[in-house]
Amino acid sequence: MRIDNIHQALKQFHVQNPSSKATLLPATASQLSQASGYTRTAVSEELSELVRKDQVVKVKSRPVLFFDKDYLEEQFPFFKSSTCYDSLASLQEDIYQQAEQIHKKKQLLKMNPFANVIGFDGSLADAIKKLKAAILYPPNGLNILLTGESGVGKTLIAEQLHQFYQVKMNQEVPFIYFNCAEYFNNPELLTSHLFGYKKGSFTGAVNDQKGLVELADGGFLFLDEVHRLTSEGQEKLFTVLDKGYFTRMGEAEKQRNVSIKFIFATNEAVNQHFLKTFLRRIPVTLAIPALAERSMKEKIQLILSFFLEESQRIQKNIHIRYEALKQLTFTHFEANVGELKAAIQFMSAQAYLEVFDQLTETICIEANEGTVKEQPDVESLLAFNEWIPNDGLTIQYNHFYLSSQELLKSESLKNDRFYNFLLKEYADLKKLTLSTEDALAIMQNKVEQFYDMDIFAQEPLAIEAIDETLQPKIQEAIVFFEQLIQEKLTEDFQNILIVHLYSAVFYSAQMNETFYSDTKNIYSGKVTQYQAAKTMVDFLQTLFGISFADTEILFFDLFIRKVTAKKRAHSVEENCGVIVVAHGAATASSMVEYTNLLFSTTVMRAVDMPINQSVEETLEKVRTIVKQNQYKKIILMVDIGSLVYxxxxISQTFQMEVLLISNINLLTLLEVAREVIYESTAFEYLLPVLKEKNHRALICSKGRFNEAKVLIISCLTGMGTAIKIEQLLLKTFPNELLTNVRIITLEKREVEDIDRLHSFVRKEEKIVGIIGTVKTEVPDIPFISLQDLLSKRGIQLVFELLGHHLEEKQNQELLKKVSAKYIQGLSIEAITDLLTVLNPTTISIELAKIYSDICLQTKIKSDEKILLRFIIHCACMLERQLLNPEYDPTAYEVSYRELPEAVSVIKMAFRPIEVSYNLLIPPLEVRYIYELLFEKA
Incomplete structure (x- = not known):
């Protein structure tokens, strides 16, 4: 291919014209045109593409100069180049600065050897602090015992402690290592190895021999697996630990003084394997955490550090797939860090073998099917994804100067949430075999939800933390953006822009070609700040000298809308209130707090409804907010129950339009907030948008009730008494008050089953209240008891249920007329006149006597309201029994044995009635009478 030939010509140019630290020799397009045989225009075109692919470095001088990026980084192994420089001098300055950074890093490690230990500022921070204090404690430091599972790094800690001591004391001292398992079963051999021996002290002792204790004089003696020492072996150390002297084997008369810092290590339980007298001589005991106890960041750092070692060993770049990193991170290694390192060496060897005969600079690490994987929980997986991009990580073998922490930070900066979201969603949608148009349509709906929910979750990042070559350009971009929107960015917004710009440069250089072309029109129809966003992207392309993906226009559209949302929210708040009402002590408050924080606004207000707060109290709180803020209209968002009314x-009280949205959740709030703040508060705009997203929304227009109403009348059976109440209301209320009202009669049990209750209500209807003989526990639906209905306030209560508020003069006049008519019919005789078979006077007297007898025998207090209920219910029940002899309530299979003892009193009290009217009152009806008398209304 032409591009490959031109790239090869550039590489050959460098071979023939080598650069040095003092002199950089770049190629021009004209020189490469002569070398390759292609026209200068063709060469310039392909070189620009190679720059975009991060394979060639461009210097924007006259003429434009080019370097092969790999050649530069081979010449200067510490150097990590950018893709574009303003001048040759700026490239040389970058090389010099990075060389200086390497020098500083080496100096830092000399000053603090623990800086090279993964976890020194994390899980090991406390232990390292104590170790430093112990080893420097005068006069000779304190003896130390390190505990922890095999492979956790006890030896490394001991070695770094030795390095630290040398730096602090500015002198070299010995570090002697000994594994006690080697001679644990031979005390004499152990003694000779530790303390040395005199010539002739035993057969084979042909010379005087120093022991490990003597060799460690002035420095450190590290005894690993010290639990393998027998009690006798531990006791042999007592003298040197206590007195600081020892004697060689066969030389009892001569004491030798030493100054030693002992470090012991064990992977066994301390209390089970050591003499108490031995432990008393070791004042500092510290546990090194197992690999499983390390943080997610530290686990990944350990993995990368071992791959970095392997890349140096084989002199190749290593690309580690996402699944491979995930497998290594979540696999439980019995031998901890040591086993992890061995697993990485084996995976690297496998990958190296695959490309052994190939001319490739990079090997690829795949997930190993032979390794047992643990299933991570959601929280752990999210933490992992914070650090690891979807396409894995690549380690450059010539970047040996980078620590695993710096490498991880470098990669995590490229792990921009915006691009990761787009790439992941795009890949998932492509798997569904959707057309490009359908996939983009779905992504358009998802991308704004993501932006609201996740954009602030980026890790905070100062501009000084990114590549120094990009710092001035990113700072320039921030200044330009602020001038473009004429607003100063907050620290949070600056952080978002810094991380994103760094990532955008990276992704634009390595963008998947198919993704790049397919998502070209992802912002179609969604960009309201197109001109400003396009201006920003054009500026960035000129500033960085690269082509950005078209998705950047979408990003900056959303970003501009986000930044300017607070200013717009202020004007929104002056005209249109957004009030959220929900059940629970803090449900509404928590959702509103989150949404306001996310959009940097205070436009939303919350009204909570704790379980002990009535519907009327809650409604009054909403009215207070509307009144105090003098809203011209409101968007009212509620969850369930009577709140939907x-x-x-509100519309009637304040004579305003109310957009009511019901069945809300947090997602509903976010979508409404986005539309209100970014788009419009016009109800004619919001209503179709909300319905398109399947939200339940309707407009309440200045007190006019647009929904049909349902009034439920309930009694124990749903028949006699309920029907009589229905007839009474229809007879008392004029037709104009019952317009658009449907009355239905139900049994008590049908009302108390919420799902069953709503099955009787049509979609366009709402329940305005329940009237019943026995109170039903239905949340948030107003209830009027029979005795309240039959009181002087009864009509007023029904008026309010139907939504006819008494503040209006017209309703007050109508109430007077209806109440007069209603009160006239409240005598027992007038009510029982509704009976068709029974003699009202006779049956009322008989039932009154039965009620008196029951009260006397059961010792309950007589009450006129209950008497009234009792007579009405029982009269209707008896008439029903006479008119419908086929009605068989025993089908409910209720027997007297299942009922309370007081039921027998009721049964006996009604015996005269049964005889007089030749009927039998079934057990179920007797139970209803019992509940009417003994249950609280």
């Missing part, structure tokens, strides 16, 4: 109540 607040829209009409």
């Amino acid at each position: 607040f829209g009409n109540a």
Whole structure:
């Protein structure tokens, strides 16, 4: 291919014209045109593409100069180049600065050897602090015992402690290592190895021999697996630990003084394997955490550090797939860090073998099917994804100067949430075999939800933390953006822009070609700040000298809308209130707090409804907010129950339009907030948008009730008494008050089953209240008891249920007329006149006597309201029994044995009635009478 030939010509140019630290020799397009045989225009075109692919470095001088990126980084192994420089001098300055950074890093490691230990500022921070204090404690430091499972790094800690001591004391001292398992079963051999021996002290002792204790004089003696020492072996150390002297084997008369810092290590339980007298001589005991106890960041750092070692060993770049990193991170290694390192060496060897005969600079690490994987929980997986991009990580073998922490930070900066979201969603949608148009349509709906929910979750990042070559350009981009929107960015917004710009440069250089072309129109129809966003992207392309993906226009559209949202929210708040009402002590408050914080606004207000707060109290709180803020209209968002009726109540009280949205959750709030703040508060705009997203929304227009109403009348059976109440209401209320009202009669049990209750209500209807003989526990639906209905306030209560508020003069006049008519019929005789078979006077007297007898025998207090209920219910029940002899309530299979003892009193009290009217009152009806008398209304 032409591009490959031109790239090869550039590489050959460098071979023939080598650069040095003092002199950089780049190629021009004209020189490469002569070398390759292609026209200068063709060469320039392909070189620009190679720059975009991060394979060639461009210097924007006259003429434009080019370097092969790999050649530069081979010449200067510490150097990590950018893709574009303003001048040759700026490239040389970059090389010099990076060389200086390497020098500083080496100096830092000399000053603090523990800086090279993964976890020194994390899980090991406390232990390292104590170790430093112990080893420097005068006069000779304190003896130390390190505990922890095999492979956790006890030896490394001991070695770094030795390095630290040398730096602090500015002198070299010995570090002697000994594994006690080697001679644990031979005390004499152990003694000779530790303390040395005199010539002739035993057969084979042909010379005087120093022991490990003597060799460690002035420095450190590290005894690993010290638990393998027998009690006798531990006791042999007592003298040197206590007195600081020892004697060689066969030389009892001569004491030798030493100054030694002992470090012991064990992977066994301390209390089970050591003499107490031995432990008393070791004042500092520290546990080194197992690999499983390390943080997610430290696990990944350990993995990368071992791959970095392997890349140096084989002199190749190593690309580690996402699944391979995930497998290594979540696999439980019995031998901890040591086993992890061995696993990485084996995976690297496998990958190296695959490309052994190939001319490739990079090997690829795949997930190993032979390794047992642990299933991570959701929280751990999210933490892992914070650090690891979807396409894995690549380690450059010539970047040996980078620590695993710096490498991880470098990669995590490229792990921009915006691009990771787009790439992941795009890949998932492509798997569904959707057309490009359908996939983009779905992504358009998802991308704004993501932006609201996740954009602030980036790790905070100062501009000084990114590549120094990009710092001035990113700072320039921030200044330009602020001038473009004429607003100063907050620290949070600056952080978002810094991370994103760094990532955008990276992704634009390595963008998947198919993704790049397919998502070209992802912002179609969604960009409201197109001109400003396009201006920003054009500026960035000129500033960085690269082509950005078209998705950048979408990013900056959303970003501009986000930044300017607070200013717009202020004007929104002056005209249109957004009030959220929900059940629970803090449900509404928590959702509103989150949404306001996310959008940097205070436009939303919350009203909570704790379980002990009535519907009327809650409604009054909403009215207070509307009144105090003098809203011209409101968007009212509620969850369930009677709260869905607040829209009409507010609309009528304040004579304003109310957009009512019900069945809300957090996602609903976010979508409404986005539309209100970014788009419009016009109800004619919001209503179709919300319905398109399947939200339940309607407009309550200035007190006019647009929904049909349902009034439920309930009694124990749903028949006699309930029907009589229905007839009474229809007879008392004029037709104009019952317009658009449907009355239905139900049994008590049907009302108390919420799902069953709503099955009787049509979609366009709402339940305005329940009237019943026995109170039903239905949350948030107003209830009027029979005795309240038959009181002087009864009509007023029904008026309010139907939404006819008494503040209006017209309703007050109508109430007077209806109440007069209603009160006239409240005598027992007038009510029982509704009976068709029974003699009202006779049956009322008989039932009154039965009620008196029951009260006397059961010792309950007589009450006129209960008497009234009792007579009405029982009269209707008896008439029903006479008119419908085929009605068989025993089908409910209720027997007297299942009923309370007081039921027998009721049964006996009604015996005269049964005889007089030749009927039998079934057990179920007797139970209803019992509940009417003994249950609280």
